[in-house]
Amino acid sequence: MRERPDGAELLAIAREVLHKELLPVLPADKAYSARMIANAMGIAERQLRSGGGPQEEERRALSALLGRGGELSALTREFAARIRQGMFDDSVEARRLLWESTVQRVRESAPKALATDARAPSVR
Structure with missing residues (x-):
């Protein structure tokens, strides 16, 4: 049995940190890339949660x-x-x-x- 947080939860935590802590302090020219990364993390999280x-x-x-x-x-x-x-x-x-x-x-x-x-x- 895996310990918590599991992979989906880790992605959710990392995504939240990216949104709340890192994105606000990134230079404007990097914000779009950071949002794309956050969106990719959200998709991966939802796919992990739904399984195969x-x-x-x-x-x-x-x-x-x-x-x-x-x-x-x-x-x-x-x-x-x-x-x-x-x-x-x-x-x-x-x-x-x-x-x-x-x-x-x-x-x-x-x-x-x-x-x-x-x-x-x-x-x-």
Whole structure:
């Protein structure tokens, strides 16, 4: 068992120090870079907290949609190729999968951009 703070907590602490203590005293030409580092730390923290579940869920959904198994990256490439070929133009399942994967990515990269309840819009 790991001691506390764990990796996600360490990132959160470091990010807070960066925001509250270091960013205010940095020269203006370094502030943008510091904010980018803080944002990257926030994304890494959220990914650590969510674990591999979201990627595995996406892999299973893609596998079911494509009718074959495989690694997430390979399934994603095949899905994109099939979309470009127009194979999912009328697929509610494909639209739902795209929406859910987009929401998950925003949850990790910019969670404040989501409403409290990020339900899929009508996916006809």
